[in-house]
Amino acid sequence: MDEQIKQSVLTELKQILSDRVSIDETVLQEHGTGFSYHQSSPPDFVVFPHTTEEIASIVNICANHQIAIIPFGAGTSVEGHILAVQGGVCIDLKEMNKVLQLDLEDMCASIQAGITRNQLDALLEGTGFFFPVGPGANATIGGMAATRASGTNAVRYGTMKDNVLSLTVVLPGGQIIKTASKAKKSSSGYNLTQLFIGSEGTLGIISELTIKLHPYPELSQAAVCSFPSIESAIHTAMKTIQQGIAVARIEFLDAITMRAINQYSHTDYREEPTLFLEFNGSAQLVKEQVQRVEHLAQEFGAQGFVWEMDEASRKKLWRIRTDAAPAIAALSPGAQMMSTDVCVPISQLAKCIVETQAEIEKTGLLAAILGHVGDGNFHLGIPIHRDDKNTLEKAKGINERLVKRALAMDGTCSGEHGIGIGKLSYMSLEHGQALEVMRAIKHAIDPKNIMNPGKLLPE
Amino acid sequence: MDEQIKQSVLTELKQILSDRVSIDETVLQEHGTGFSYHQSSPPDFVVFPHTTEEIASIVNICANHQIAIIPFGAGTSVEGHILAVQGGVCIDLKEMNKVLQLDLEDMCASIQAGITRNQLDALLEGTGFFFPVGPGANATIGGMAATRASGTNAVRYGTMKDNVLSLTVVLPGGQIIKTASKAKKSSSGYNLTQLFIGSEGTLGIISELTIKLHPYPELSQAAVCSFPSIESAIHTAMKTIQQGIAVARIEFLDAITMRAINQYSHTDYREEPTLFLEFNGSAQLVKEQVQRVEHLAQEFGAQGFVWEMDEASRKKLWRIRTDAAPAIAALSPGAQMMSTDVCVPISQLAKCIVETQAEIEKTGLLAAILGHVGDGNFHLGIPIHRDDKNTLEKAKGINERLVKRALAMDGTCSGEHGIGIGKLSYMSLEHGQALEVMRAIKHAIDPKNIMNPGKLLPE
Numbered sequence: 001m002d003e004q005i006k007q008s009v010l011t012e013l014k015q016i017l018s019d020r021v022s023i024d025e026t027v028l029q030e031h032g033t034g035f036s037y038h039q040s041s042p043p044d045f046v047v048f049p050h051t052t053e054e055i056a057s058i059v060n061i062c063a064n065h066q067i068a069i070i071p072f073g074a075g076t077s078v079e080g081h082i083l084a085v086q087g088g089v090c091i092d093l094k095e096m097n098k099v100l101q102l103d104l105e106d107m108c109a110s111i112q113a114g115i116t117r118n119q120l121d122a123l124l125e126g127t128g129f130f131f132p133v134g135p136g137a138n139a140t141i142g143g144m145a146a147t148r149a150s151g152t153n154a155v156r157y158g159t160m161k162d163n164v165l166s167l168t169v170v171l172p173g174g175q176i177i178k179t180a181s182k183a184k185k186s187s188s189g190y191n192l193t194q195l196f197i198g199s200e201g202t203l204g205i206i207s208e209l210t211i212k213l214h215p216y217p218e219l220s221q222a223a224v225c226s227f228p229s230i231e232s233a234i235h236t237a238m239k240t241i242q243q244g245i246a247v248a249r250i251e252f253l254d255a256i257t258m259r260a261i262n263q264y265s266h267t268d269y270r271e272e273p274t275l276f277l278e279f280n281g282s283a284q285l286v287k288e289q290v291q292r293v294e295h296l297a298q299e300f301g302a303q304g305f306v307w308e309m310d311e312a313s314r315k316k317l318w319r320i321r322t323d324a325a326p327a328i329a330a331l332s333p334g335a336q337m338m339s340t341d342v343c344v345p346i347s348q349l350a351k352c353i354v355e356t357q358a359e360i361e362k363t364g365l366l367a368a369i370l371g372h373v374g375d376g377n378f379h380l381g382i383p384i385h386r387d388d389k390n391t392l393e394k395a396k397g398i399n400e401r402l403v404k405r406a407l408a409m410d411g412t413c414s415g416e417h418g419i420g421i422g423k424l425s426y427m428s429l430e431h432g433q434a435l436e437v438m439r440a441i442k443h444a445i446d447p448k449n450i451m452n453p454g455k456l457l458p459e
Numbered sequence: 460m461d462e463q464i465k466q467s468v469l470t471e472l473k474q475i476l477s478d479r480v481s482i483d484e485t486v487l488q489e490h491g492t493g494f495s496y497h498q499s500s501p502p503d504f505v506v507f508p509h510t511t512e513e514i515a516s517i518v519n520i521c522a523n524h525q526i527a528i529i530p531f532g533a534g535t536s537v538e539g540h541i542l543a544v545q546g547g548v549c550i551d552l553k554e555m556n557k558v559l560q561l562d563l564e565d566m567c568a569s570i571q572a573g574i575t576r577n578q579l580d581a582l583l584e585g586t587g588f589f590f591p592v593g594p595g596a597n598a599t600i601g602g603m604a605a606t607r608a609s610g611t612n613a614v615r616y617g618t619m620k621d622n623v624l625s626l627t628v629v630l631p632g633g634q635i636i637k638t639a640s641k642a643k644k645s646s647s648g649y650n651l652t653q654l655f656i657g658s659e660g661t662l663g664i665i666s667e668l669t670i671k672l673h674p675y676p677e678l679s680q681a682a683v684c685s686f687p688s689i690e691s692a693i694h695t696a697m698k699t700i701q702q703g704i705a706v707a708r709i710e711f712l713d714a715i716t717m718r719a720i721n722q723y724s725h726t727d728y729r730e731e732p733t734l735f736l737e738f739n740g741s742a743q744l745v746k747e748q749v750q751r752v753e754h755l756a757q758e759f760g761a762q763g764f765v766w767e768m769d770e771a772s773r774k775k776l777w778r779i780r781t782d783a784a785p786a787i788a789a790l791s792p793g794a795q796m797m798s799t800d801v802c803v804p805i806s807q808l809a810k811c812i813v814e815t816q817a818e819i820e821k822t823g824l825l826a827a828i829l830g831h832v833g834d835g836n837f838h839l840g841i842p843i844h845r846d847d848k849n850t851l852e853k854a855k856g857i858n859e860r861l862v863k864r865a866l867a868m869d870g871t872c873s874g875e876h877g878i879g880i881g882k883l884s885y886m887s888l889e890h891g892q893a894l895e896v897m898r899a900i901k902h903a904i905d906p907k908n909i910m911n912p913g914k915l916l917p918e
Contacts, residue, residue, distance in 0.1 A: 105701060105806035148646040159644050161653075162621070177893040183802040184834045185618050186871035187607040187657055188878060188889055189915060190897045194620075194653035198646055215703035242564060244674035284743045343642040347564035375643045412645035419647060430647055434636040437904060438649045444903035445896060456648060 001044050001087050005065055009089070012061045013047055020048040020095070031070075031090045035137065036078040037336045037384040037392065038422065043070055043084035048095045052168055052176055052207040055091060059205065060174040062089050068453050069172075071201040073143025074116055076135075078339050079420030081147065081200055085454040091205060093142055099123050100208065106182060108165055110210045113142025129213035132157035135416065136322050142206045147418035148198030152321065155241070155374030156248040156280065157214060159416065161197050168208035169196050172446040182210060195441070200418055201452035203445045217280035220248065221290060222308040222317050225297055226272040230254060230357060230369070232300040233273040234350040237373040239296050241346050245289055249278035249318075250374040254357075256331075257324055257368040257381070264327030265320045270304055275373075276321055278314070328368045328381035335383035338392075340399045341423075342406035343377035343415030352409060353378060356402050365394050377415035404429070424458040460503050460546050464524055468548070471520045472506055479507040479554070490549045494596065495537040496795040496843040496851065497881065502529055502543035507554045511627055511635055511666040514550060518664065519633040521548050527912050528631075530660040532602025533575055535594075537798050538879030540606065540659055544913040550664060552601055558582050559667065565641060567624055569669045572601025588672035591616035594875065595781050601665045606877035607657030611780065614700070614833030615707040615739065616673060618875065620656050627667035628655050631905040641669060654900070659877055660911035662904045676739035679707065680749060681767040681776050684756055685731040689713060689816060689828070691759040692732040693809040696832040698755050700805050704748055708737035708777075709833040713816075715790075716783055716827040716840070723786030724779045729763055734832075735780055737773070787827045787840035794842035797851075799858045800882075801865035802836035802874030811868060812837060815861050824853050836874030863888070883917040 001009075013021045022028070023045055032042030044067075049055045062069045068088025075082055084090060093114030101110040104127060111120065118138045120131055133144060134151040143149075145167065150159035157163065166180035169192075179192035196203060227233035230252075237250050253261070258271045275297070279289045294305065308314045329337045344352050353369060360367045360380070371378025380402070382395045403413045403426050413419075413426040427435055435457070442449075442457055460468075472480045481487070482504055491501030503526075508514045521528045527547025534541055543549060552573030560569040563586060570579065577597045579590055592603060594610040602608075604626065609618035616622065625639035628651075638651035655662060686692035689711075696709050712720070717730045734756070738748045753764065767773045788796045803811050812828060819826045819839070830837025839861070841854045862872045862885050872878075872885040886894055894916070901908075901916055 103804075103806070106804040107701070108804075148644075148650070150644055154644060161644075161650065171892075171896070175892045175895070177891065177896060179893060181866070181871045181889070182804045182869040183836075183865075183871040183874065184805070185607075185609055185613060185620075185802055185836060185874055187800075187873040187875050188871045188882070189657070189886060189894070190662075190900060191607070191620065191650075191653045191657055192893055192896055194650045195900075198648070198650055203649075242566070282744070282747055284747065285741070288741055288743065341646075343644055345562075345565040345567075345641045346643070347562070377642075377644060406642075407640070410641040412640045412642040412647045414646040415642065415644055416646050423647070427648060430640070432636065433630075433634045434638060434651055435648070436634070437630070437636060437651055440903040441649060441654075441900055444899040 001067065006044060009061060009065055009067065010045065013045060013058065016054060016057045017047055017049065022046040031072055031075065031082065031092065032084050034075060034077045034080055034082055036080065037338045037386060038080040038083060041083040041085050043090035044087045046090045046092055048092050050095055052170060055170045055205055055207050056174045056176055058089065058091060059170050059172065062450055063172060063174060063448065066448055066450060069450055070452050071146065071205045073114065073140030074138060076137035076139045077147065077418070077420055078337065079417050079422035081418060081420040081455055083421060085421065093140060096207065102127070104129060107213045108182065108210050109213055110208060111141060112208055113206050114140050116140050128216055130216055131163070131211055132214050133160055133163050136325050141209060141211065145197050145206050145209055146199065146201050150372070150416040152249045152251055152318070152372060154372060155250055156246060161194060163212045164193060164197060165210040165212060167193055167196050167206050169204040170207055171204045172448065172451050198418070200420065200456045202442060202456045203451060218282045219286045220314060221279050221286050222314045223277045224269065224274060224306045224317065225302040226270040226274045226304050228301045230273045230353060231350050233275050234353055234373060236275060236297045236300045236302065238346050238349060240293055241374050245292055247277060247289065247293065247374060248280040249276065251276040251321060252371055252373040252378065253324065254369040257328060257370045260327040260331050260368060261320055261324060264330050265323055267320060276317060324370055325381060329383050331366060332383035335385050338382040338384050338395050338399070339417065340380040340402055341414045341417040342402055342411055343375060344406050344409045344411030346376045348409040348411065349373060349376050352405055355405060359398060359401065363394055363398065365391065365398060367398065375415065376411070419456045421455060427458050460526065465503060468520060468524055468526065469504065472504060472517065475513060475516045476506055476508065481505045490531055490534065490541065490551065491543050493534060493536045493539055493541055495539065496797045496845060497539040497542060500542040500544050502549035503546045505549045505551055507551050509554055511629060514629045514664055514666050515633045515635055517548065517550060518629050518631065521909055522631060522633060522907065525907055525909060528909055529911050530605065530664045532573065532599030533597060535596035535598045536606065536879055537796065538876050538881035540877060540879040540914055542880060544880065552599060555666065561586070563588060566672045567641065567669050568672055569667060570600060571667055572665050573599050575599050587675055589675055590622070590670055591673050592619055592622050595784050600668055600670065604656050604665050604668055605658065605660050609831070609875040611708045611710055611777070611831060613831060614709055615705060620653060622671045623652060623656060624669040624671060626652055626655050626665050628663040629666055630663045631907065631910050657877070659879065659915045661901060661915045662910060677741045678745050679773060680738050680745050681773045682736045683728065683733060683765045683776065684761040685729040685733045685763050687760045689732045689812055690809050692734055693812055693832060695734060695756045695759045695761065697805050697808060699752055700833050704751055706736060706748065706752065706833060707739040708735065710735040710780060711830050711832040711837065712783065713828040716787060716829045719786040719790050719827060720779055720783060723789050724782055726779060735776060783829055784840060788842050790825060791842035794844050797841040797843045797854050797858070798876065799839040799861055800873045800876040801861055801870055802834060803865050803868045803870030805835045807868040807870065808832060808835050811864055814864060818857060818860065822853055822857065824850070824857065826857065834874065835870070878915045880914060886917050
């Protein structure tokens with residue numbers, strides 16, 4: 001950025017935010033590095049607004065100078081969403097972490113976008129309600145909306161697209177809009193809520209959300225069981241879904257993931273293909289579901305069922321699952337993670353995973369397989385050292401062939417992580433002519449291309 | 460339309476469609492008249508394509524001559540969606556009514572957009588699966604997607620927005636796109652599926668859909684019970700939802716609606732505020748839910764519980780409910796219906812209905828109240844004779860004040876019927892600046908404004 005422009009932008013930002021503008025090298029560097037193997041790319045400024053109106057003022061400054069704006073939540077993106085590839089102003093929403101209205105009668109809450117999952121969980125404790133979308137990382141709810149995130153609960157409760165009633169968005173021209181009312185359903189106009197969910201900051205900045213809350217189930221029960229093969233575990237998951245059993249979670253972890261977990265979390269699970277399961281509902285319903293799934297799993301040779309009945313051990317189990325990503329990375333000390341993210345129709349899942357595993361074995365790459373198999377979504381966790389070009393190239397090759405395999409099965413290159421810069425090269429292959437519609441929308445809403453440029457849409 | 464242009468359009472259309480082009484006055488008139496009080500407005504041509512490619516060719520002809528295109532399903536819109544307000548070509552999709560692929564392993568079906576609800580139900584019979592979105596009318600699935608329709612089942616299974624995996628759309632430039640893959644979830648790019656759902660034919664023509672199917676529940680049980688007042692019935696519904704009881708249907712019908720039903724369907728229900736309920740699930744789950752709701756209803760003074768246990772009487776009950784609209788219209792022989800359609804947060808529902816009823820009483824207008832109260836959505840059914848200006852004005856006044864009441868409660872002017880021409884005047888009030896985003900999207904995708912012009916977006 002031109003030094004003179006930089007100076008005037010800094011002056012203007014400080015007029016609004018006083019000391020909540022940073023040009024500290026460490027801060028800039030932190031904000032230009034995601035949770036992944038991508039090369040870092042710092043912004044010129046990091047700002048910490050407190051209100052939607054402050055965001056609008058920041059956007060106006062950037063729009064006047066035509067400089068890039070990068071919205072930043074917790075920085076847990078794995079696809080380079082927050083890299084400032086053209087420099088510019090990073091808007092860190094971490095200080096916008098308040099619950100604005102808790103409305104239990106309507107089972108929803110209005111929140112600022114910078115609140116994290118863990119902060120929200122803590123604030124909801126004791127209300128009898130919870131927010132069900134839980135990716136592995138302690139992401140912000142705004143960031144999760146921006147990437148259309150999901151996680152282990154999605155098989156039962158849906159993804160961010162299913163759990164947001166409305167958004168407050170600051171547009172690239174500084175206007176503030178609300179995308180919908182608090183009504184549970186509406187046929188009034190284009191669905192702007194869903195347009196901004198998953199738009200990765202390329203159309204505007206999500207500053208506030210009204211999210212749906214769910215009543216805690218009467219009972220939750222979790223289980224771990226291991227299988228003689230990947231196929232048998234996956235077929236158990238497929239049959240569970242196809243029989244309409246409303247499991248709350250059904251997670252696959254391969255033998256490598258189980259080894260990583262045992263080392264990282266000091267557990268002693270069997271190091272075999274494994275399912276982590278959860279059942280929610282009334283005592284009677286949970287009992288029925290458990291019986292049906294246990295029966296199915298045993299038909300596929302499952303062994304060593306461990307039931308986690310009490311709240312503490314159930315929570316521990318899911319923390320262990322959440323820690324699977326760092327556990328896999330720790331298999332190769334000092335490594336970053338590359339995480340693939342395809343999602344395929346459930347009928348194709350076993351085939352997709354088995355073919356992928358055969359290829360991994362052929363290349364000799366260290367890659368763990370795990371995923372939200374009830375949704376047909378799975379990840380390869382590949383530890384990567386940024387300077388190890390050889391492994392990086394191998395991993396990229398596996399990812400590319402995996403994406404092509406998934407697309408050929410009528411699946412998608414990203415089930416929940418988004419495009420960022422990491423998956424740009426697959427957008428044309430996945431969407432064909434529909435990509436032109438996305439480009440037309442981007443151009444209509446952000447004609448100056450200042451909103452998170454270089455992300456989601458390939459040049 | 461200029462006579463010379465008309466002739467060349469006719470010639471070009473016939474080259475593609477041969478005798479599947481109509482300029483018959485009766486056909487034109489039929490296609491320019493919806494199910495409502497709006498004045499009819501016939502198109503210049505009606506065409507009956509068989510494939511997506513034929514639609515693309517039709518669109519190209521219209522685009523070349525810059526004439527309007529009106530997609531037409533079953534013509535059951537109540538807000539004037541299918542009126543050819545600028546003339547042009549009405550594309551009737553009724554001959555595109557095939558199931559292209561029934562994929563029970565992935566619990567979905569790919570269908571042509573012109574298939575009706577009843578046709579789809581018949582085709583799915585015996586598969587063990589059903590499509591849950593059911594508005595009153597025998598609409599086409601494409602039309603239901605275009606208006607983001609819902610109905611009695613939405614409280615449990617969601618609306619069209621929740622039950623479509625992907626769409627095939629013909630754009631205003633004749634390009635054919637697919638909006639998504641068959642994966643259950645995706646974070647790949649803007650959510651075009653949700654952009655076209657509810658776009659009312661103003662952005663493109665939905666020609667094919669991949670819809671989600673649901674396994675038939677083990678058991679369904681329905682019930683009818685009546686209440687001493689509207690408030691007590693509505694409070695029963697509100698509590699049911701707030702306690703997280705997953706009713707499959709919970710429908711309110713006021714005393715006038717019950718009287719209309721008794722006359723139309725030759726039944727002898729109590730002519731009092733009434734709930735129609737349905738419970739789906741395993742035998743045990745249904746039993747639990749029934750007990751909880753029956754207990755709640757009794758607390759609010761419910762009487763005369765009638766249980767419909769067998770399939771035939773349950774089906775009969777819901778046919779009676781479906782016939783409520785014609786039953787209300789029949790209260791005033793020869794009348795058309797005006798149907799209001801607000802949806803409010805559930806906590807506001809009793810207040811909204813009670814205030815509305817007080818106003819109806821004051822005006823002396825004949826207006827029945829009924830609705831999908833589990834979603835906070837209800838309708839006034841007002842019989843209107845098109846030449847009775849006085850009643851029409853009164854009804855419009857009530858609708859306007861009802862919409863404003865709902866918006867003040869953070870609700871929406873349309874829960875499920877859409878905007879068409881009937882609700883254009885409320886769009887600015889409901890959406891504010893967000894309306895400009897909708898306009899920008901419309902202009903970006905349909906710069907010539909040939910796709911169902913005059914609908915959804917006010918001038």
